[in-house]
Amino acid sequence: LFEPLKPSINFNFQSISNMNQTKIISHLWGKVNPLFIESYQAHQGYEIFNQCLKGQLKPAAILKIIQESGLRGRGGAGFSTGEKWRIAFEASRQSKKSPIFIVNADESQPGTFKDRLMVERNPHQVLEGALLAAATLGAKTVYIYINGKHWEALKIMRNAIKQAEEKILKPDSRKSSSRKAPSQIKVVQGAGGYLYGEESTLINSLAGRRGEPRLRPPFPAQKGLFGRATVVNNVETVANIVPILALGVKKYRKSGTRKSPGTKLFSVTGAVKNPDVYELPLGVTVKEVIDTAGGLEKGKKIEWVRAGGSGRLLGPRELDRRLTYACGPKEASAGLGNIFVLDKETPIEDIILSFAQFYARESCGKCTPCREGNHQLLQIAKRLKQGKLLEKDWENMRALVEVLEKTSFCRLGRFSADIWREFIRKYRALFFKSRKPLV
Numbered sequence: 001l002f003e004p005l006k007p008s009i010n011f012n013f014q015s016i017s018n019m020n021q022t023k024i025i026s027h028l029w030g031k032v033n034p035l036f037i038e039s040y041q042a043h044q045g046y047e048i049f050n051q052c053l054k055g056q057l058k059p060a061a062i063l064k065i066i067q068e069s070g071l072r073g074r075g076g077a078g079f080s081t082g083e084k085w086r087i088a089f090e091a092s093r094q095s096k097k098s099p100i101f102i103v104n105a106d107e108s109q110p111g112t113f114k115d116r117l118m119v120e121r122n123p124h125q126v127l128e129g130a131l132l133a134a135a136t137l138g139a140k141t142v143y144i145y146i147n148g149k150h151w152e153a154l155k156i157m158r159n160a161i162k163q164a165e166e167k168i169l170k171p172d173s174r175k176s177s178s179r180k181a182p183s184q185i186k187v188v189q190g191a192g193g194y195l196y197g198e199e200s201t202l203i204n205s206l207a208g209r210r211g212e213p214r215l216r217p218p219f220p221a222q223k224g225l226f227g228r229a230t231v232v233n234n235v236e237t238v239a240n241i242v243p244i245l246a247l248g249v250k251k252y253r254k255s256g257t258r259k260s261p262g263t264k265l266f267s268v269t270g271a272v273k274n275p276d277v278y279e280l281p282l283g284v285t286v287k288e289v290i291d292t293a294g295g296l297e298k299g300k301k302i303e304w305v306r307a308g309g310s311g312r313l314l315g316p317r318e319l320d321r322r323l324t325y326a327c328g329p330k331e332a333s334a335g336l337g338n339i340f341v342l343d344k345e346t347p348i349e350d351i352i353l354s355f356a357q358f359y360a361r362e363s364c365g366k367c368t369p370c371r372e373g374n375h376q377l378l379q380i381a382k383r384l385k386q387g388k389l390l391e392k393d394w395e396n397m398r399a400l401v402e403v404l405e406k407t408s409f410c411r412l413g414r415f416s417a418d419i420w421r422e423f424i425r426k427y428r429a430l431f432f433k434s435r436k437p438l439v
């Protein structure tokens, strides 16, 4: 059905061991001018979508390629993209209502900035991926939901859509290929809170409702925005679509692991020499990512590394874990791809307080364990910082974390419980040391 294009771009597959980046998604960063569609077109931009408009590349073929590529969502959970598209496609057929495609560019987790850079540096690759996804699903509406504080990304994407509307989706071509091109592409300025990246909250926000999560099932792919089957995909997931179609499945799967193929954008922050976004194959170790970022700043030693945005705080001896979405015993979740390196000199009380402030602020307040629990945990973190912990704080803290973990309505509450569990596991002595003596 489809012969992969011969890429003019030199896709740069390199072995993990030489520490260089493997650029598949970010290969045009710095090479294209994000403000001009011609600059993207000079690198075969929109050729694949044009093939699709002309009927040379069938939606069924795209779905098959994405399924076989093994692409897993880069928004954190690593759910199969092909499977999500298939579920939405079937649900829309059954309901006889066209589905909706949403690009999730909310990105509010601390230390994550790869989606923003993807939009700012090559918006047309994201847009072409979204148009191909919409054509595959038969979606008539595409939303690009961008964090309200990312002004540049908002401006750049609006400009890119205007240019694509004029040059690619000309009124004529829309008419003749009305089944393939969406009739509406909208950039939506999100509210800028962490929870708005969670897909059901994002859908509520688009529908003009309160920014809080929905009960699932039904999952958005079955029944989402305005009751229609809705696919929400992360920016980076969408940015993978054009390279996968250009390279073909076999070449694409040469990078990454069998269960987690492809590359990943890692946002590296903290005590490293060169904090930035790096593209590396999935299966890379945490240490290799840190080395790519230039290693540690002079004289600094690692206290722990938070990889993927949640889960275990990895000590210096655990950095050989491989970052994937499969999560075996020697692996760590790649998640959204943030790698935060904490050094021994930074006071841990400040870090605990900062996490506690974040979760207390970002809790939407819908459920009591998270609303009240995070507020109480913040009070404990403040007392820890002041060296005035109360006798009961240790037990209370453990109980609050357990309730948070078991009864929170959504994953935000469980993410908070995760990090607190790790603080409890690692810093028991610290919590006891700063307890106020009994009088």
Ligand SMILES: Cc1cc2nc3c(=O)[nH]c(=O)nc-3n(C[C@H](O)[C@H](O)[C@H](O)COP(=O)(O)O)c2cc1C
Pocket (backbone or CB within 6 Å): 072, 073, 074, 075, 076, 077, 078, 079, 081, 084, 104, 105, 106, 107, 108, 109, 194, 195, 196, 197, 198, 199, 200, 232, 233, 234, 235, 237, 238, 410, 411, 412
């Ligand atoms: C609290 C919370 C915040 C989230 N924030 C984001 C986000 O900023 N960007 C994102 O793509 N996914 C985020 N997600 C995951 C989305 O709910 C959803 O799984 C994802 O957008 C699906 O895209 P993917 O299949 O391409 O990974 C978040 C989830 C939770 C629970």
Ligand code: SF4
Pocket (backbone or CB within 6 Å): 195, 212, 213, 362, 363, 364, 365, 366, 367, 368, 370, 371, 408, 409, 410, 411, 412, 413, 414
């Ligand atoms: S866990 Fe927190 S963020 Fe999620 S619904 Fe409950 S209050 Fe809102």
